[in-house]
Amino acid sequence: MSDTFAIGELGRATDTKVETVRYYERIGLLSQPRRTSGNYRAYDRGHLNRLSFIRRSRDLGFSLDQVRALLDLADQRDRPCEAVDEIARGHLAEVERKIADLEALRDELRGMVRQCGHGSVRDCRIIEALSPGDALAAAPG
Amino acid sequence: MSDTFAIGELGRATDTKVETVRYYERIGLLSQPRRTSGNYRAYDRGHLNRLSFIRRSRDLGFSLDQVRALLDLADQRDRPCEAVDEIARGHLAEVERKIADLEALRDELRGMVRQCGHGSVRDCRIIEALSPGDALAAAPG
């Protein structure tokens, strides 16, 4: 096996649909690979790493714009660190906020699932937990 | 104040944009309310409860399809609640996976910020941290 990959191989290696790979290229997130004589895209290991990074970041809830910023950050290894440090700190704060949000969500879901008595929907605590509280459910007066 | 609400009131009560309320109606998630003589939507407390349920579920990260399923289940009071439990469990598993991934990223960013106080970012490992394991990152042979 050579050092280049067709788009399908790249897709399988990164769990990305072929159309999505082309989409990333179209919006400039993934650089244009060289083409074979038959006009097929020929990717190298750099593309593979970059795409892996993109996919994982997306999975973690970063927007494409944020992924772009992260990639720039990773690319500017020669630059003095200060400008980059700020971006990194910003991302760190955001990641920490995201973790906190998800943990709160997880706790709620855990509470729901734990309380589920496996009875009928009538007694289902999950549904109950999702239903509005007193302030909205009951009319005053 | 009467027992019915205009769309704007409903929106304010549930922190939902008016356009979003109409959107939920259009896709059949919220039933059509009766109309006033002037063709204004007139919602009742049932709509308010249902919309609250939808918004809360959305807030907890359930997709509209999942919300639809939950609503259907909530309506079938005699059915066993296993299906509800399954939706919640599936969602919980997803949330837990995301937290674990974000924690890995957080640790990387923390290390980076700590390391990166002065000098260059040469040792930045964020790409590596988010890149796939050996199977993909290193070519065999």
Place this chain on the structure above:
DNA sequence: GCTTGACCCTGTAGTTGCTACAGGGTCTAT
């Protein structure tokens, strides 16, 4: 050397879950 089938190409339109107009109608108050 010709076909079959897996793969690739471009381009465009659809999806989800909203959100934002445009171009109007209604209602309440002054």
Place this chain on the structure above:
DNA sequence: ATAGACCCTGTAGCAACTACAGGGTCAAGC
């Protein structure tokens, strides 16, 4: 009667894909 806040329908836009349609390429097998 006129201003302003609200409502109506309809359509188009957004992010981030995803799914075609209508073709071209290429290795394998007969």
